[in-house]
Amino acid sequence: MQFNKITENIIKQLEAILGKANVVVDEEKMEMYSRDETSDKLWEKMPEVVIKPENAQQIAEVVKLANxxxxxxxxxxxxxxxxxxxxxxxxxxxxxxxxxxxxxEIDKENLFMVLEPGVTTGEVQKEAKELNLFYAGDPCSAESSFIGGNVATNAGGNKAIKYGVTGRHVYGLEVVMPDGEIVVYGGKNVKDVTFYDMVHLMVGSEGTLGIITKIWLKLMPLPQYVADLLVPFPDMQSAIKVVPKIMTAGIIPTAVEFMDSLSIKAAELYLNKKLPFSDAGAYIICEVDGNTELQVQEDYETIGKLCKENGALEVFVADNISTQDRIWKSRKAYAEALRMLSPVYCMEDIVVPIANIPAALDAIEKIAAKFECKIPSAGHAGDGNIHATILREDRDEHAWHDLKDSVLAEIYDAVYALEGNLSGEHGIGAKRISAMYKHMTEGQKKVLKTVKEAFDPNNIMNPGKVVLLGTIAES
Amino acid sequence: MQFNKITENIIKQLEAILGKANVVVDEEKMEMYSRDETSDKLWEKMPEVVIKPENAQQIAEVVKLANxxxxxxxxxxxxxxxxxxxxxxxxxxxxxxxxxxxxxEIDKENLFMVLEPGVTTGEVQKEAKELNLFYAGDPCSAESSFIGGNVATNAGGNKAIKYGVTGRHVYGLEVVMPDGEIVVYGGKNVKDVTFYDMVHLMVGSEGTLGIITKIWLKLMPLPQYVADLLVPFPDMQSAIKVVPKIMTAGIIPTAVEFMDSLSIKAAELYLNKKLPFSDAGAYIICEVDGNTELQVQEDYETIGKLCKENGALEVFVADNISTQDRIWKSRKAYAEALRMLSPVYCMEDIVVPIANIPAALDAIEKIAAKFECKIPSAGHAGDGNIHATILREDRDEHAWHDLKDSVLAEIYDAVYALEGNLSGEHGIGAKRISAMYKHMTEGQKKVLKTVKEAFDPNNIMNPGKVVLLGTIAES
Incomplete structure (x- = not known):
């Protein structure tokens, strides 16, 4: 795609729309907007200008200008x-x-929160909880991620097994479409078939089909009892093989997470704190919730029993908040903790049908052995969603890129062979677009292009992400 | 829209694709395909040919032919x-x-059923239950409706409060697109952001964007305990005012239904059986489920207590299947039972935010009084989804259409004033398209048209439903 450069004249127009204070061209101030948490020079690029709109009308004007x-x-x-x-x-x-x-707005009668996209996920959770309500979206990055980003990527998180991914909680969106029109889809009706489901076409479209400016989020009654289990296993395979057993035991846990031994050790280093059985081969972390203590107790006993029958070294139950927080801290620190082992890494987000998780982890282990590299894994085992992370360690730039490309290609091939897919929650962005196109059918490629071109013929909305209009080289 | 007629030559081509036995032109045999359950001559039309394909490839050929x-x-x-x-x-x-x-396929490890669109919803429920699994979609028409139709309309039903509408259980679709391409979206991965969410754009699109040929349905563990409550109230308003109280009491019931006095009497007539408190002003019917008896008991006691504190005449609890079936029979018979009062009627499907249900029912009552007609109501109170039904009784054709048009216009205006929408589960079809367009913004109209034209430029896929390419008169 060929785009024009940002000119002095465009800056002036932006300042007229947004006010001078909301238009940033200072390189130092723009630096933090040149990357995300992907941690690879390949995926960094300085913007020509950063703008900070305050409302949908300003965004609509900017979108028209961009066209x-x-x-x-x-x-x-x-x-x-x-x-x-x-x-x-x-x-x-x-x-x-x-x-x-x-x-x-927090509508306690209809159990909805209506909010702008720049609220952090953590604040959404906190504000709901203060009213004895519950927002079930729970990405590990909740403290820093924006709810708008969660919606745009259809973020998953730790409670998706029982409560679903972000999109399940989204009932309405206001969107500035790629032509600058402000359109509202859905709202506070919990059932609604009076339109195409544009809400969920927008969810997960990563800003390629419009900019979300208002969100109607469904809340729930706060579950009154929560218990967490930390279950160390002697090795990864015995840990992971218990997961499909838990998932078909007749209960619906809130979370079933796993961490392999390298991830446990990294967490221990990062938190600077001894973790129980930290020389175990793997952890399984489960959460159950409900409205009666007995229900929650029965559920965690079912899980505990299954784990013990299948080789667990121990079953720790945490039914108070401070112990629960300690358990989750080790899991949620995954992304930061791995930087203790290798400041640069490539974190993947593959997903397979849950029965295929043991085979997927087995394949990853074999790939790591073949390429003599470390690929620690952790993630949302109950969803089949695995964060396998290739560590750069002390490789030079050239060796690292060679390694990454080869390992990724083999991991993706293995995942597709297991009926899996590239990304369960992190999204395609620019990073996975060529891999995605490699595995799509011609029909799927045509559909992606049809949707994108219909709404954004000039390709101004986040070009080069999720969908290609030209070739990969041009994108 | 101008279309060509079906010619002898087209029939020959269809026979070549489908085989003679699957191409029907006999008027008598086609008669049942000229209408659905809308029960109005206005919405009947004899097809020129009825075809019965046996696989997606045949459908793809037919779609190419139609183009x-x-x-x-x-x-x-x-x-x-x-x-x-x-x-x-x-x-x-x-x-x-x-x-x-x-x-x-019924995949017990991954909790999925993979099936063709022509399986009845009742069979899906039954086959799952036999394996101690649970399909939560539960439209009242389950015995006759096809799962494909449930997906195409995003059918709601009686368990949507807790388990969501049909779309929530759909994780994958194979679709013959309007250009004849067979495309698969999603599958057995419970989290998946490797594409635009085409699955949910297809769900509820009523056959205007393609023909669904295969469905990946998520199953759940079968809840082990279920209890139902039948709660008569002296009048509609006291019954309906308890609903928002139930919905914010900290539990998530499986169903919260209501029936007004006319609906109760119609059910009694239709079932030819005395119903308890059948001279009550209204029934509330609730269902709760769970994995422990105690949990279920606590939940129904909470609901029962709330109902008694708010004017219930009695609270009947049914915790065995035969009594439960009896309760649900009276509610599920609504569509057929009303024909005992008036063979022709106009059943609506409005939806409002739950806190606005009392106001919506109040408005409907006033409209009925103003136009001196009967509008019995029943429906999914916990979802804000009301089936208000205008009875024709002995009016002549002319008076009936005048009445219907005036009453519908006022009901829809009232619903939109209450932040509601036209249809919670029955869909737009042809019946509600002009009303929908009356209440849409220009931006929304443009988006509908953009999606439809992008995929189906010749408008061959179910023209005149959901979306208009020309004016209403042309459609």
């Missing part, structure tokens, strides 16, 4: 993405939603 | 629709999915 001038817009939430989705790889402007950070 | 010859295709499931969605109002062919009625 007139043929300059790309890269929308950006909290910057915690792991697929370079918010990196302006074609230059142009980064549109940061950081100033649209208001909770507009 | 070449510019003849419309109206896909049809069980014919239990209530919005004329399956009626061939522009002539052409009805494509019945009745021969694609196989359950292809």
């Amino acid at each position: 007139r001038e043929l300059v790309p817009i890269t929308p950006r939430g909290g910057g915690s993405g792991l697929a370079a989705g918010a990196v302006p790889l074609h230059g142009g402007m980064v549109l940061s939603l950081e100033k649209m950070n208001k909770i507009l | 070449r010859e510019l003849v419309p295709i109206t896909p049809r499931g069980g014919g239990s629709g209530l919005a004329a969605g399956a009626v061939p109002l522009h002539g052409g062919m009805v494509l019945s999915l009745e021969k694609m009625n196989k359950i292809l």
Whole structure:
């Protein structure tokens, strides 16, 4: 794609729309907008301008301007993405939603929160909880990620088994479409078939089909009892083989997570704290919740028994918040903790049908052995969603890229052979687009292109992410 | 829209694709394909040909033929629709999915059922239950509706409060797109962001964007304990006012239904059986389920207590299947039972935020008084989804259409004023399209048209339903 450069004249027009304070061209101030958490020079690029709109009308004007001038817009939430989705790889402007950070309404009668995209996920969780309500979205990056980014990537997180991914909680969206029209889809009706389901076409479209400016989030009653289990196993395979057993035992746990031995050791280093059985081959972490203590107790006893029958070294039950927080800290620290082993790495987000998790982890182990590299894994075992992470360690730039390309190709091939897919929650962004196209059918490619071209014929909305209009080389 | 007529030559081509036995032109045999359950001459039209494909490849060939010859295709499931969605109002062919009625796989490890669209919803429920599994979709028409039709309309049903509408259980679809390409979206991965969410764009699109030929349905563990409550109230308003209280009491019931006094009397007539407190002003019917008896008991006691504190005449608890079946029979018979009062009627499917249900029912009561007609109501109170039904009784054709048009216009205006929408589960079809367009913004209209034209530029897929390419008069 060929785009125009941001000119002095465009800057002036942006300042007229947004006010001078909301248009940033200072390189130092723009630096943090040149990357996300993907941690690879390949996925960094300085924007030509960063803008900080305060409302949907301003965004609509900016989008119209971008169409007139043929300059790309890269929308950006909290910057915690792991697929370079918010990196302006074609230059142009980064549109940061950081100033649209208001909770507009908490409707206790209808159990809805209506809010702007720049509110952090952690604040959504906290504000709901204070009213004895519950927002079930729970990505590990909740403290820094924006709810708008969660919606744009259809973020998963730790409670998706029972409560579903982000999209399940989204009942309405206000979107600035790629032609600059502000359109509302859905709202507070919990059932609604009065339209095509544009809400869920927008969810997960990573800013390529419009910019989300308002969100109607469904809340639930807060479960009154929660218990967590930390279960060390002697090795990865025995740990992971218990997962399909838990998932078909007749209960619906809130979370079934796993960490392999390298991930446990990294967490121990990072938290600077001894973890129980930290020389175990793997941890399984489970959460159950409910409205009666007995129900929760029966559920965790069922899980505990299954684990013990299948080789668990021990079953720790945490039914108070401080012990629960300690358990989750080790799991949630995964992304940061691995940097203790290798500051640069490549974190993947593959997903397979749950019965195929043992085979997927087995394949990854074999690939690591073949290429003599370390690939620690952790993730959402109950969803079949595995964060396998290739560590660079002390390899030079050239060796690292060679290794990464070869390992990724083999991992992806293994995943597709197991009826899996590239990404369960982190998204495609720019990072996985060529791998995705390699595995799509011609029919699927045509459909992606049809949707994108219908809404964004000038390809100004986050070009080069999720969908290609030209070839990969051109994108 | 101008379409060509079905010619002898087209019939020959269809026979070559499908075999003679699967191409029907006999008027008598086609008669049942000229209508659905909307029960209004306005929404009946004889097809020019009915075809019964046996696989996706045949459908793909038919779709290509329809594009070449510019003849419309109206896909049809069980014919239990209530919005004329399956009626061939522009002539052409009805494509019945009745021969694609196989359950292809029940995957007990991954909790998925993979099946063709022509399986009845009742069979899906039954087959799952036999394996101690649970399909949570539960439309009242389950015995006759096809799962493909449930997906195409995003059917709701009685368990949507806790388990969501049909779309929530759909993780994958094979679709013959309007250009004849067979494309698979999703599959057995429970988290998947490796594409735009085409699955949910297809769900509820009523056959206007393609024909669904295979479905990946998520199953769940069968809840081990279920209890139902039948709660008579002295009048509609006291009954309905308890609903938002139940919905914010900290539990998630499986169902919260209501029936007004006319609906109760109609059910009594239809079932030819005395119902308890059948002179009550209204019934509330609740269901709770769970894995421990105690949990279920606590939940129904909470609901029972709330009802008693808010004017219930009695609280009947049914914790065995035969009493439960009896309670549900009275509610599920609604559509048939009303024909005892008036063989012709107009059943609506409005939805409002749950806190606005009392106001919506109040508005409907006033409209009935103003126009001196009967509008019995029943429905899914916990979802805000109300089936208000205008009875024709002994009015002549002219008076009936005048009445219906005036009453519908006022009901819809009232619903939109209460932040509601036209249809919670029955869909738009042809029946509600002009009302929907009246209340849409220009931006929304443009988006519908953009999606439809991108995929189906010749408008051959179920023209005149959900979306208009020309004006209403042309459609």
